Amino acid sequence: MKKWITTTVLGSALLLSPVQAFANIGDQTLRPTMTHSDVKTLQTILRDKGYFTYSGSPTTYYGSYTKSAVVSFQRAKGLTADGIAGRNTFNKLGVYKVNNSYLVDYAKRYVGTPYKWGGTTPDGFDCSGYINYVFKNSHSIYLPRTVKDMWANTGYKVYSQAVGDLVFFETYEPGASHMGIYIGNGKFIHAGSSSGVTISEMDNSYWKPRYIGTKRL
Template sequence: MKKWIVTSVLGASLLLSPLQAFANIGDQTLRPTMTHSDVRTLQSLLRSKGYFTYSGSYTTYFGSYTKSAVMSFQRAKGLTADGIAGRSTFNKLGVYNVNNAYLVDYAKRFQGTVYKWGGTTTSGFDCSGYINYVFKNSHNITLPRTVKEMWINTGYKVGSQEIGDLVFFSTTDSGASHMGIYVGNGKFIHAGSSTGVTISDMNNSYWKPRYYGTKRL
């Protein structure tokens, strides 16, 4: 009997959809008075947008300062201001439910597509047009159009890369001006102006000194 139960549970887990198999920020609804590691990220996201004004360090506790910040943000974005951070609130904060393995697999399908300034279709991409296309067509997620807007409004900053993260570079002026999707092993896929859609090494002599930062959705 025990063996049958274990086998059944394992079998059921394999039937989960790809999106169900990945835990993402926002999958756990955060409520006042609860303690959860995602509360730190929530506070960071709210602070980056000017809503979390508590001067102390981030915590795992969802207290009154966090509730007030969530409600202010919700009102500003036309959401029900209940102070509860669920999927809709996190989406407005720029973090989404993403199957990172599928995202990268989908992104790789367009290797060799030519670069086109302002391009947003498979006839030619610029770097942000490519990222927009991949997210929209793989997950129905609409991201900001430009690199700078995505750096400011999408995801949250992290100090190291995981598959599916957005990696940013400063190539033409100060601040983020180029981007791609991290695919693992120190590499990222992007629409390069001289290469089209290709996979490059973040640590090569060109990209390493121009690396600007990483954001996770």
């Protein structure tokens, strides 16, 4: 009985902990000659940034083309150019270790905060200022300041949403100009110019036709 109680308490603590570990891309250090599902994502990110030039489809094998691409990227970013993709390399690629449940819980604390053009504090947020604030203060992650830079340089593209993903929209100008955090059940949280920080439906009549894609960190 004592062993059961101890195990149950420990399990509950892990489930409730705000620093609970999640399996993020980059949690596994990737090395040459490895075979791992994350290698395919690594190759895709490097290809999007112009470093992975192999003409075939991404694979799960970490071969010479992948190592060469990683080395080139590491040199460009001032990292140790060892061809090993660890946490520092993934961070520079714009892919971070995120507890997505905690991220969303933290983001919800600011529902009702007014919109302010250029705003980056709880006195008032614009859409990218809000995202920056949430990631910085919940995870010490410093993202690019603008929506366009986050669309171009943060995370990797996915074709269905999961909790914690960044969702992007085309609104007042061509390309990505608005964004939010997907919170599940077809909803996202964002700083809207007419509503302040609020939760909206992805498929409502305004947002659905303006949606352009999702990035995962």
